[in-house]
Amino acid sequence: GAVVSQHPSRVICKSGTSVKIECRSLDFQATTMFWYRQFPKQSLMLMATSNEGSKATYEQGVEKDKFLINHASLTLSTLTVTSAHPEDSSFYICSARAGGSTYGYTFGSGTRLTVV
Amino acid sequence: DAKTTQPPSMDCAEGRAANLPCNHSTISGNEYVYWYRQIHSQGPQYIIHGLKNNETNEMASLIITEDRKSSTLILPHATLRDTAVYYCIGANTGNQFYFGTGTSLTVIP
Numbered sequence: 097g098a099v100v101s102q103h104p105s106r107v108i109c110k111s112g113t114s115v116k117i118e119c120r121s122l123d124f125q126a127t128t129m130f131w132y133r134q135f136p137k138q139s140l141m142l143m144a145t146s147n148e149g150s151k152a153t154y155e156q157g158v159e160k161d162k163f164l165i166n167h168a169s170l171t172l173s174t175l176t177v178t179s180a181h182p183e184d185s186s187f188y189i190c191s192a193r194a195g196g197s198t199y200g201y202t203f204g205s206g207t208r209l210t211v212v
Numbered sequence: 213d214a215k216t217t218q219p220p221s222m223d224c225a226e227g228r229a230a231n232l233p234c235n236h237s238t239i240s241g242n243e244y245v246y247w248y249r250q251i252h253s254q255g256p257q258y259i260i261h262g263l264k265n266n267e268t269n270e271m272a273s274l275i276i277t278e279d280r281k282s283s284t285l286i287l288p289h290a291t292l293r294d295t296a297v298y299y300c301i302g303a304n305t306g307n308q309f310y311f312g313t314g315t316s317l318t319v320i321p
Contacts, residue, residue, distance in 0.1 A: 100255075102255070128306075130309070132311075139311045139312060139313050140250075140256070140299075141311075142308055142309070142310055142311075187253070191256075191309070193305075199258060199261065200244070200246045200248075200258055200301075200303075200309070201258075202258065203255035203257070204255050205254055205255045206253070206255045208253070
């Protein structure tokens with residue numbers, strides 16, 4: 097079945113630094129990937145839609161200059177949290193769909209970001 | 213995408229069927245009903261999806277009402293490993309998923 101790999105699973109960074117999270121579709125190509133953020137005891141919140149070869153589409157209220165998304169190939173999308181602050185500490189999850197499938201999306205295992 | 217409403221929490225005895233309801237009264241004709249679950253600190257896991265007909269797979273059954281305004285996910289024999297948050301999502305294929313608040317299911321020994 098379709099597998100989405102996310103790396104790293106956990107990361108701790110200092111306030112003011114940038115962190116890159118990778119999302120890879122391992123056995124299929126994905127022209128579109130999605131990035132979510134989840135705070136403790138809350139639901140997943142869609143941040144942006146990552147489009148291969150073009151600019152990402154951000155949801156209302158999400159700062160595109162803070163959360164940089166690059167989708168340079170059909171199997172890789174990256175989310176960079178720039179100038180991270182403690183309030184950016186969260187669980188970040190990506191998803192992708194194997195083309196032509198109605199099975200919905202496959203999700204990565206998530207990245208726990210802690211900014212200290 | 214259709215707005216969905218689910219009860220915030222439910223309990224189920226181990227070995228019994230867990231019936232999780234979802235209201236999606238605004239769902240449009242070409243939107244599927246998807247069910248996912250999320251175990252703590254993991255990414256959501258696909259369970260089942262359907263459009264109009266009832267569906268069954270190795271994990272669960274999905275019952276969709278004839279008017280498509282609601283559905284029920286059935287876990288036929290709940291185990292402790294089924295304890296998770298269950299999300300019902302209405303969406304067109306290829307469109308982004310917007311998650312509601314889900315139902316936190318606790319399977320009790």
